[in-house]
Amino acid sequence: xxxxxxxxxxxxxxxxxxxxxxxxxxxxxxxxxxxxxxxxxxxxxxxxxxxxxxxxxxxxxxxxxxxxxxxxxxxxxxxxxxxxxxxxxxxxxxxxxxxxxxxxxxxxxxxxxxxxxxxxxxxxxxxxxxxxxxxxxxxxxxxxxxxxxxxxxxxxxxxxxxxxxxxxxxxxxxxxxxxxxxxxxxxxxxxxxxxxxxxxxxxxxxxxxxxxxxxxxxxxxxxxxxxxxxxxxxxxxxxxxxxxxxxxxxxxxxxxxxxxxxxxxxxxxxxxxxxxxxxxxxxxxxxxxxxxxxxxxxxxxxxxxxxxxxxxxxxxxxxxxxxxxxxxxxxxxxxxxxxxxxxxxxxxxxxxxxxxxxxxxxxxxxxxxxxxxxxxxxxxxxxxxxxxxxxxxxxxxxxxxxxxxxxxxx
Numbered sequence: 001x002x003x004x005x006x007x008x009x010x011x012x013x014x015x016x017x018x019x020x021x022x023x024x025x026x027x028x029x030x031x032x033x034x035x036x037x038x039x040x041x042x043x044x045x046x047x048x049x050x051x052x053x054x055x056x057x058x059x060x061x062x063x064x065x066x067x068x069x070x071x072x073x074x075x076x077x078x079x080x081x082x083x084x085x086x087x088x089x090x091x092x093x094x095x096x097x098x099x100x101x102x103x104x105x106x107x108x109x110x111x112x113x114x115x116x117x118x119x120x121x122x123x124x125x126x127x128x129x130x131x132x133x134x135x136x137x138x139x140x141x142x143x144x145x146x147x148x149x150x151x152x153x154x155x156x157x158x159x160x161x162x163x164x165x166x167x168x169x170x171x172x173x174x175x176x177x178x179x180x181x182x183x184x185x186x187x188x189x190x191x192x193x194x195x196x197x198x199x200x201x202x203x204x205x206x207x208x209x210x211x212x213x214x215x216x217x218x219x220x221x222x223x224x225x226x227x228x229x230x231x232x233x234x235x236x237x238x239x240x241x242x243x244x245x246x247x248x249x250x251x252x253x254x255x256x257x258x259x260x261x262x263x264x265x266x267x268x269x270x271x272x273x274x275x276x277x278x279x280x281x282x283x284x285x286x287x288x289x290x291x292x293x294x295x296x297x298x299x300x301x302x303x304x305x306x307x308x309x310x311x312x313x314x315x316x317x318x319x320x321x322x323x324x325x326x327x328x329x330x331x332x333x334x335x336x337x338x339x340x341x342x343x344x345x346x347x348x349x350x351x352x353x354x355x356x357x358x359x360x361x362x363x364x365x366x367x368x369x370x371x372x373x374x375x376x377x378x379x380x381x382x383x384x385x386x387x388x389x390x391x392x393x394x395x396x397x398x399x400x401x402x403x404x405x406x407x408x409x410x
Contacts, residue, residue, distance in 0.1 A: 012191055014135045018143050020191035021131050022150030024084065025124040027185055030154030031095060031178040032119060033266065034162040035111070036242040037259055040249065041171040042101075050246065052104050054367020057242050058360045059112030060119070061234065065356020067120030072129055072349030073210055076342070080130045080194045087121020088185035090114050095179035099172040122185050124151045124325075125352050128332050129345025130192040140336065144329040145277015152273060152325055155266025163259035213343040217350070222397040226334055227354045232293060232390035233327045234358030236300075236383045240265075240320065243366040247376050251308040261317040268321025276326035277333075285330035285337075286397040293394065296323050297387030304380045338402050358386075 039053045046052075075083045094114030101107040124147055131143045158178070165174035208216075217223045245258030279288055303316040335348050362379065369378050 012134075012193075014139055014143075017134050017191055018131065018139070018146055020188045021127040021143070021147050024122065024185050024188050024192070025127045025147045025150040026154035026157070027181060027188075028088070028091065028119065028123045028154070029151035030158030031091075031162075031182065032115065032123075033155040033241055033262065034158045034178075034259075036245045036262070037159065037162050037166070037255065038171050038175070039242065039246055040255070041166065042107075045171075046102060048104065049367075049371055051367040051371045052107065053111075054242065054363050056104070056107045056111040057238075058364035058367075059108055060116040061238050061356045061359035061363055063113060063116030064119040064123070065234075065353040065359070067117045068125055068352045068356070069346055069349035071120045071126060072345035072347075073343075075126055075129060075194065076345050077210070080126055080192050080345075081189050084122045084126055084189040084192065085186050087118045087123070087126070088182055088189075089118070091118030091122060092179040092182040094118055095175050095182065099175035099179075122182075122189075124148060124328070125349060126345065127192065128328070129348060130194050132332070132336055132341045132344045133194045134192070141280040141329060141333050142274075142277050144332050145274045145280070148277070148325045148328040149270040149273035152266040152269035152321070156263045156270070157266070159259050159262035159266060163256060208342060210343060210346060213339065213347065214350075216402060217339060217347050220338065220402055222399075223335070223338060223347075223351075225393050225397050226331060227351045229289065229293065229390040229393040230327070230331055230351050230355045231358040232383075232386040234355035234360075235362040235386055236296060236358075237324065237362075238359030239362035239366050239379055239383060242363045243370075243376060243379075246370075248308070248313060253308065253310060253313065257310050257313060261313050264314055264317035265321040265324055268318045269324035269326065272322035272324060272326035273329060275322075277329035280330050280333045284399055285334050286394045286399060288330045289327060289394040289397075290391045292323050292327055293387045294391035296320070297384045297391070299323070300380060300384050300387070304377070334397065334399060337399055340401070 035057065039050065042048075043050065043053055071083050071087065091114070094110045094116075097110035097114065098107065101110050127147045128144055131147055132140060135143050162174055162178075165177060241262065244261065245255065248258045248261065249255060276288060276292075299316060299319045303312065306312050331351060332344070332348050335351065336344055339347055362383070365382070366376060366379050370376055
């Protein structure tokens with residue numbers, strides 16, 4: 001047990017830490033996952049094309065990824081509470097400003113910059129890093145799965161809630177309500193307080209610096225393969241989250257089907273993430289990842305080739321949900337296995353940067369391709385290609401701690 005884990009005593013028992021972490025993941029992921037439902041009302045209010053909304057959300061995904069290693073490094077060095085609180089405040093401000101954006105620049109600043117950097121500070125990535133440091137090793141894989149599943153429950157909860165709020169009031173009011181909900185993260189973050197590096201490294205003889213950690217990680221073939229494979233997860237998730245509701249309307253279905261499909265994805269990913277976290281303790285994680293990516297590609301092929309209907313769409317949502325964020329527990333688990341937990345938040349943050357570069361391209365290409373061709377077909381097939389490629393990329397990963405000189409910090 002690490003010193004960080006040992007300090008989680010008193011009221012901050014492992015169960016309390018996991019519950020509060022799950023609540024933060026649920027609250028932070030929920031509004032973000034429902035933003036696709038605001039696309040058409042927002043564009044209609046401002047007479048913009050889908051490429052305008054796509055560009056703002058693409059900026060969000062990219063800056064979420066850019067900010068993640070920085071936020072993770074600060075949390076690893078100085079503790080997680082300040083980072084999570086700052087992220088929640090930026091996130092809430094971005095949602096509130098987005099409700100009143102009347103120019104593309106205002107949308108890019110609010111939905112793109114503020115929410116993007118806000119997510120990098122308070123999303124499930126920071127939660128996973130804190131859980132990895134605070135809970136006993138026997139809890140770790142399941143805690144990663146629970147934190148990821150909680151984010152999915154946020155998607156299940158907030159996607160129908162967004163549509164219900166827009167039906168009873170308007171989309172601006174719905175966004176302001178979501179902004180207020182985000183601020184609940186502030187008190188919950190106290191349970192995830194992690195010690196600064198000086199305290200965590202007190203028992204080590206040769207503490208590892210962040211520069212040494214980065215050099216070690218990016219010189220490690222398995223880590224590089226893991227980072228490359230995670231690109232696909234971001235590409236597929238961001239494209240579906242932002243563009244699926246509009247895609248379904250284009251195919252003759254109601255806006256409610258889009259909301260419920262995203263909700264079904266979130267619901268079924270609770271089971272997918274928990275199962276993935278559980279299996280990570282019992283079988284090679286690289287096989288779990290390869291299976292997930294291949295099955296995602298197969299499910300997309302079936303979905304786009306079948307005739308559009310509410311039934312096939314909801315089934316697609318259920319299958320996609322089982323495979324949605326279930327990549328996160330094995331990915332974060334592999335980082336912990338290879339390099340330990342000292343710089344876990346930062347190193348997982350770099351993997352997540354690759355994820356968000358994929359998200360940036362998925363969202364942006366969705367809008368550009370639709371505006372130029374009137375169809376999302378090209379992006380769907382790119383999702384299939386990337387899924388198969390990532391299934392292959394993850395197979396050669398070696399699941400064991402990196403070799404270090406005696407006395408180096410783990």
